[in-house]
Amino acid sequence: MRAVGRLFLPRVHELALGESRIFAHEGGTKPFVSVVVVRSRAGLAAYWNVCQHIPVPLDSGCGALPPGDDLVCLTHGARFRADDGYCIAGPCSGTRLQRLAMVQDEAGWWAEIEPGD
Secondary structure, three states, X not given: OOOOEEEEOOOHHHOOOOOEEEEEOOOOOOOOOEEEEEEEOOEEEEEEOOOOOOOOXXXXXXXXXXXXXXXXXXXXXXXXXXOOOEEEEOOOOOOEOOEEOXXXXXXXXXXXXXXXX
């Protein structure tokens, strides 16, 4: 089993329903250089900020996604359910965003990142 690193996700507990936030992963290699965290009806979820159609950031590098029930790729218009990352519309329908495990400790929330990601 490979060791797991962690990416700190400050203040994600403050996200409102349908709101997301982008976090840079400084040690990542393209396209795995940022993580999107979203609050859906199912709770908080973290995904690599990478569209499944072409490996570009969902936010096109602008640092934010529009609020709503779905995560929308600003480049291709693909729509991913925030609950589970499943693509419901667009050129990559039927695929899923790569989800990251989230853990909470006394410092706050973290996304678990495998080395090399």
